[in-house]
Amino acid sequence: MDLFDAVTSTAQGLPAPGAGAPLAVRMRPRTLAEVAGQGHLLVPGSPLRRLVEPADDAARRAAPSSVVLWGPPGTGKTTLAYLVASTSGRRFVELSAVTAGVKDVRAVVEDARRRLAADGSETVLFIDEVHRFTKAQQDALLPSVENRWVTLVAATTENPSFSVNSPLLSRSLLLTLQPLTTDDVRTLLQRAVVDERGLAGAVTLEDDALDHLLRLAGGDARKALTVLEAAAGAALADGGARPDGDAPADGGAPVVVDLATVERAIDVAAVRYDRDGDQHYDVVSAFIKSVRGSDVDAALHYLARMVAAGEDPRFIARRIVISAAEDVGMADPSALQTAVAAAQAVALIGMPEARIILAEAVVHLATAPKSNAAYLGIDRALADVRAGRLGTVPPHLRDAHYAGAQGIGHGKGYVYAHDAPHAVAAQQYLPDDLVGSRYYEPSDRGFERSVGERLARIRSILDPSSGGAPPVG
Numbered sequence: 217m218d219l220f221d222a223v224t225s226t227a228q229g230l231p232a233p234g235a236g237a238p239l240a241v242r243m244r245p246r247t248l249a250e251v252a253g254q255g256h257l258l259v260p261g262s263p264l265r266r267l268v269e270p271a272d273d274a275a276r277r278a279a280p281s282s283v284v285l286w287g288p289p290g291t292g293k294t295t296l297a298y299l300v301a302s303t304s305g306r307r308f309v310e311l312s313a314v315t316a317g318v319k320d321v322r323a324v325v326e327d328a329r330r331r332l333a334a335d336g337s338e339t340v341l342f343i344d345e346v347h348r349f350t351k352a353q354q355d356a357l358l359p360s361v362e363n364r365w366v367t368l369v370a371a372t373t374e375n376p377s378f379s380v381n382s383p384l385l386s387r388s389l390l391l392t393l394q395p396l397t398t399d400d401v402r403t404l405l406q407r408a409v410v411d412e413r414g415l416a417g418a419v420t421l422e423d424d425a426l427d428h429l430l431r432l433a434g435g436d437a438r439k440a441l442t443v444l445e446a447a448a449g450a451a452l453a454d455g456g457a458r459p460d461g462d463a464p465a466d467g468g469a470p471v472v473v474d475l476a477t478v479e480r481a482i483d484v485a486a487v488r489y490d491r492d493g494d495q496h497y498d499v500v501s502a503f504i505k506s507v508r509g510s511d512v513d514a515a516l517h518y519l520a521r522m523v524a525a526g527e528d529p530r531f532i533a534r535r536i537v538i539s540a541a542e543d544v545g546m547a548d549p550s551a552l553q554t555a556v557a558a559a560q561a562v563a564l565i566g567m568p569e570a571r572i573i574l575a576e577a578v579v580h581l582a583t584a585p586k587s588n589a590a591y592l593g594i595d596r597a598l599a600d601v602r603a604g605r606l607g608t609v610p611p612h613l614r615d616a617h618y619a620g621a622q623g624i625g626h627g628k629g630y631v632y633a634h635d636a637p638h639a640v641a642a643q644q645y646l647p648d649d650l651v652g653s654r655y656y657e658p659s660d661r662g663f664e665r666s667v668g669e670r671l672a673r674i675r676s677i678l679d680p681s682s683g684g685a686p687p688v689g
Contacts, residue, residue, distance in 0.1 A: 239445035240438045243404070243675045244295050246302070252400040252437060254292055257391055264391060267367070268299050282361040282368040284346070284376050284385065287393025290436030297342040300369055306338045308329070309366075313348035321356045321444045323478045329365040339366045347379030352679035354381040361387050395435040401432060403435050405444055417470055419448045431496065432482070434528025447473050447481040457505035469502065480527070496525075504535060508543040512582035517570075519578050529570040533559035536577050547587035547662035585662030593656035607647025640677045 245251045248268060250260055257264045257352025267283065272536060283300075301308035309324050328339035341360070343349070360366045361384070368388070376385055409415035409421055421429075425447070433440035451471045494650040503518035523534055533555075540555035558577035562570040631641035658668035 218384070238442065239408060239414055239664045240441040243408045243411065243441060244298060245292075250297060251292060251295060251299070252404050253396045254296075254392070254393055261366055263389055264296065268296075273608060281364045282384075282388040283370070284388045285369065285371045285388050285393060286376050286390060287373070288395050288435065288442070289373055290433070290438040291396055292437065293393060294342070294344065297369040297371065298341065300367065301342075306340045308340050308342065310342045313343055313345040313353070316343075316353075318350075318353050318356050321353055325357070325360040325365060329358065329363075332365055341366040341368050341370070343370045345372065347372040347374040347376075351381055354384050358383055358387070364531055396437055397435070397578040398430050399510065401433050401435065401437055401440050402426065405429060405440055408441055408444060415444075419471045419473045422472060422474045425473050425478045428475055428478055428526070431528075432526040434531060436548060442485055443478070444473075447478045450481040451477045451566040483529055499525075500535065504539055504543075507536075507539050507578060508580045508586065510582055510586065512579055515578050515582045519574060523567075523571050523574070529562045529567055529574060532558070532574055534575075536574065536581065540577075542588060542591045543586055544581055544584045545587040545590045546664040546667055547585035547659060550582050550662060551581050585664075587659040587661055587664045589656060589658050589664065596655040600653065600655075605649060607649035609647065610644050612643065613645065638677070640674055642677050645678070 251258065259265070264283070265313065285296060287293055297310075298308070300306070300657060306327075309328070311320060324339075324341060328341065329625060331337045333340065343357075346354070357368060361368050370380070370388070372379055376390055380388075405421065410417050421444070427486060428442055429440055429447075432443055446524075448471075453471045456633065499518055499521050503522065506514035506518060512628060519532070523529070537552070537555040537559050540552040544551040554577050558573050561573045565573065611625045612628055612630040614626040616630075617623050621630065631643050633639050633641045636642070644651065656671075658664045660668060
């Protein structure tokens with residue numbers, strides 16, 4: 217038995233997970249047809265489909281030799297890696313970037329190269345959380361990718377442009393996985409309830425319990441199946457209530473998993489959102505309107521209701537970021553900085569501590585001065601563009617860097633702003649048809665009051681009919 221027996225499978229395909237494996241593992245799709253979502257990556261002829269289901273040797277050679285799968289947790293990155301190995305008959309090796317070092321990577325690559333030379337057997341190397349690999353670890357993968365000693369499938373939840381080395385990324389096909397929709401996760405849960413690999417019909421899931429599970433999951437299939445397994449285990453352990461009201465008995469009707477069972481299993485109270493989700497959206501709406509209305513106590517109340525209900529903290533953080541730009545705006549530009557930092561920290565920390573981070577951002581936004589001037593400004597500009605009010609870019613503002621551009625008047629007469637007094641050059645910037653248009657009208661609240669005063673002086677300099685203006689400062 218070699219070093220990697222614990223994480224490899226033979227060319228005959230991956231072994232089926234045992235009955236004691238977690239539900240999320242047992243329900244891992246066996247074919248592309250069972251994959252939830254990601255239809256944009258699985259259309260006929262797509263690189264991923266050709267990698268999973270090569271029609272012949274020529275198709276296999278044309279398939280990518282390295283793939284980086286980027287997407288949120290629970291969207292199918294590991295599943296797709298397993299399918300690449302199991303449906304194409306390749307050997308599978310899995311390394312975790314959390315525990316593996318350069319020595320481990322090189323050992324796997326050398327073993328794959330030896331097998332390929334000996335009998336032509338191919339290896340799929342799956343690296344989870346590749347963003348945690350150091351530069352040296354990622355560099356160690358380059359020869360194997362360039363020479364096709366392995367088919368590399370790397371998964372990350374971080375933006376590969378920042379977390380994956382450029383040489384490796386340039387040799388890889390980047391595939392972006394989309395968050396699963398509520399219907400996608402619902403289909404997975406319903407399949408797990410009845411499938412022989414899953415709960416095999418031992419339980420039934422009431423509608424309100426299913427709806428609560430879907431809210432808790434936040435588009436994360438693994439989380440949804442984990443919570444379902446915990447709830448089903450709790451129901452089966454205590455016998456639960458039967459649909460027919462009879463006492464439990466072997467071979468009898470399935471045990472009911474209701475909302476109370478889900479709550480008890482995961483120790484999260486379901487703040488009573490109704491079955492159709494109206495209360496869910498009502499609470500979110502009240503939360504945003506309380507922040508906008510500067511009622512910090514109400515905002516914290518609705519935040520608490522969402523947290524107690526198991527709302528995905530990333531969803532809450534996204535709403536806070538939007539509110540910072542839409543409702544606070546330039547009245548307090550630091551609010552957006554706080555909101556973005558909170559969103560990043562929530563993704564890094566997770567619950568339960570994320571509630572403190574969210575609360576800090578909510579307090580900042582709710583107590584900040586408010587302005588929607590920037591929001592209104594972009595909408596006014598978009599309205600003009602969509603109405604066809606475009607005009608041509610003035611010649612002096614056009615790109616003059618390519619050969620021949622200056623010969624046709626591009627850049628002629630352009631005044632470099634930093635050479636002008638106060639770094640404001642009095643020249644026309646808008647197209648002729650839009651001269652004099654005003655999109656951004658600052659409020660007199662918070663920091664935006666000083667922005668408005670400065671903007672008035674700037675506009676007086678830019679206006680060719682103006683006789684000048686006091687210093688901009």
